[in-house]
Amino acid sequence: MITDEQIRHVAKLARIELKDDEVAVFREHFEKILDYFGMLDSVEENIEPVFHVLDICNVFRDDVPGECLNQEEVMANAPKTEKGYFRGPRIV
């Protein structure tokens, strides 16, 4: 059973504001989909999890200076900028 409170909690963690009617719809979908996912309960615990299909780890490259992105093009996408910085919302 999934409660409205659980949906609100997850939405808060994910930083997505939900309206009351959305909470109800998502709760209904959660129940159905999580019920389907529940079939994995029967999978044995002694099988190693595979995080990645390739047998590689810690890929390094030489630290060679290269061309950077064009700052003007990068900043052009930002709604608010100041002296070459992004301007974010107030913290307090």
Next chain:
Amino acid sequence: MFNPISVSEVRERYSQGESCYDVISEFLEKIKDSRLNTFISISENEALAMAEKIDKGKLSGRLKGIPVSIKDAISTRGIRTTCGSKILENYVPPFDAHVIERIKAEGGIIIGKTNMDEFCMGTTTETSYFGPSKNPWDESRVPGGSSGGSAASIAEGSSVLSLGSDTGGSVRCPAAFCGVVGIKPTYGLVSRYGLIPYANSLEQIGPIASNVKDAALLLEIIAGKDYRDSTSVEKTFEFKLMDVSKVRIGIIREMIEKVDEKVQKETWRAINKLEELGMNYEEVSLPMMDYTLAAYYILAMSEASSNLSRYDGVRYGYHIEKEMNWNTYFSKVRAEGFGDEVKRRILLGTYALSAGYYGKYYLKALRVRNLIIQAFNKLFERYDVLLAPTMPTLPFRIGEIQDPLSMYLMDINTVPVNLAGLPAVSVPAGLNNGLPVGLQIIGKPFDENMILNVALKVEEEVWKR
């Protein structure tokens, strides 16, 4: 209307003296006249400038003057890249994806960005902020997804080559529904640098074309090591014709028994045709099939919940003018910028990764991934390729499937390949009631040449007859 154009047809026009400018202008007109909502953006100025360069002899290469459409999930410098979302409606990437650099270096001409499900999350293009694309075979039906615009652009002949991305079937599904060829390469063969991420451990960029050789050509160009994607490997791809008469074929029983009867009928018709040509097959079982869809969605949603946390309305993307505090601002931007399916997957992924559920969902899904890899490895000891229908149904009507879980179940035959990182191709293999049926050919890691040669056989002996 189904009216695909091959690379060799375009080259023929050039060899008869037509200018690149004229040919590309004609494709751009076709895009504008299309009623299928195939493209989100048309890069007319860039395409014509490049065509002029080619006409002046300043640019050459293996894709010289060939129009290429690009799924709007792939970054193109100076060309708006929306990922099918309101949250990126006005985003203009300051860099090209690796695959775009490769195409440009070979003289290919990027003509526009194709429609797709928002953030690649869908099987139909219906979740696109820009409205659904339509199927060229029947405008009341979906073209498949998420790379639906890409496949439709090839099928309607508004482009000759296209790039899509395949996280759980997003290249193969629309290729099957539109009657064209789509390749999902082995994980690591093509750099993901510049692909807007959805589920990094599962996705690959893949070519879509009107025939196997054209798709193989585009794969040759985009494959190869790129240091900017740490999961790209030291491999290249070259298409070589080979004799496939002795290829050992396994038919995956679980993928054929449960699908729509019409799809079964066309699949068996194609297989029987191969048998008539002297090829042998055996029916095989993939015992883990039942678990793979749940495992796939848990992993994809979990990775998505992390990936999509970057959309905050501060550095790029949808924003709100009004001043408000940090958390309220993010929560409102994301509430207004994301569509319902994207929210659903972020929320479910957040839930699956949250304290107390990690072991129940995420870790379990990773264990299933291990089992499916083992199951495939075992089959590949005895078979060179595995065959199955790409999709469980014929292309369905726009709006026909409303329930999210029922939609997820459409990916049942495509997701096992992504979980195991294998290469697969969907090739048209039949028509039923005027709608195309795709055959999926799955191979061993980095054995693209084998699956494409079998696909070529299907194309020549089954589809084109």
